[in-house]
Amino acid sequence: MARLIYSAISSLDGYVADQDGNFDWAAPDEEVHAFINDLDRPLGTYLYGRRLYETMVGWEIDPTLVEQSPQMEDFARIWQSADKIVYSRTLEVISTARTRIERAFDPEAVRQMKDLAERDLIVGGPELAAQAFEVDLVDECHLFVAPIVVGGGKRSLPEDVRLKLELLDERRFSSGMVYLYYRTSRM
Numbered sequence: 785m786a787r788l789i790y791s792a793i794s795s796l797d798g799y800v801a802d803q804d805g806n807f808d809w810a811a812p813d814e815e816v817h818a819f820i821n822d823l824d825r826p827l828g829t830y831l832y833g834r835r836l837y838e839t840m841v842g843w844e845i846d847p848t849l850v851e852q853s854p855q856m857e858d859f860a861r862i863w864q865s866a867d868k869i870v871y872s873r874t875l876e877v878i879s880t881a882r883t884r885i886e887r888a889f890d891p892e893a894v895r896q897m898k899d900l901a902e903r904d905l906i907v908g909g910p911e912l913a914a915q916a917f918e919v920d921l922v923d924e925c926h927l928f929v930a931p932i933v934v935g936g937g938k939r940s941l942p943e944d945v946r947l948k949l950e951l952l953d954e955r956r957f958s959s960g961m962v963y964l965y966y967r968t969s970r971m
């Protein structure tokens with residue numbers, strides 16, 4: 785059975801974007817990017833909320849991104865070769881390949897995807913992921929903690945879910961970012 789992984793880059797106080805919607809402070813440097821590329825390389829499918837999807841489409845449609853570093857070029861290739869499912873009630877047009885829209889989050893359908901998939905799946909952003917946490921579908925978390933406190937904004941983890949976490953791995957980067965890899969289980 786494939787695993788469903790929640791992945792996010794968060795401030796120390798637990799936000800993926802600050803109160804102004806900014807997350808430039810979360811941008812990975814080359815070292816972190818290379819590490820994320822290796823985490824994402826084996827994945828088969830990204831489950832995206834529409835808002836996160838809209839921040840990611842550049843990896844396919846913006847040619848200036850891949851010119852910025854070998855790590856970004858590598859990530860673009862990884863992203864383009866994975867399947868994407870975008871959850872949205874409003875999105876009309878998909879601008880990337882290997883992508884389909886789902887109009888509702890159906891936990892049973894995701895459970896079946898996990899049962900049938902040969903490669904792991906990843907879920908984000910937090911609003912969509914909260915629904916997967918609520919029904920106990922998230923097996924693991926890849927959390928990158930940026931060295932910043934932003935005081936508020938979009939929470940990286942749902943407020944009303946309690947989980948036990950088993951720390952499987954951790955890593956520190958020269959930028960001060962820290963990677964925390966957890967297995968989740970219900971309390």
Ligand SMILES: NC(=O)c1ccc[n+]([C@@H]2O[C@H](COP(=O)([O-])OP(=O)(O)OC[C@H]3O[C@@H](n4cnc5c(N)ncnc54)[C@H](OP(=O)(O)O)[C@@H]3O)[C@@H](O)[C@H]2O)c1
Pocket residue numbers: 792793794799800801805806807810811832833834835836837839871872873874875886887888889908909910911912913915938
């Ligand atoms: N820290 C970082 O590195 C980083 C990187 C990228 C982005 N970000 C931030 O993260 C944010 C994205 O996370 P988010 O939590 O705001 O949004 P999200 O989970 O990515 O997307 C939310 C949207 O997904 C759709 N959706 C959610 N549940 C659904 C359901 N049950 N059925 C159908 N559609 C559903 C809805 O789209 P519709 O409105 O179309 O119906 C909803 O507005 C971005 O806005 C950005 O600020 C941070």
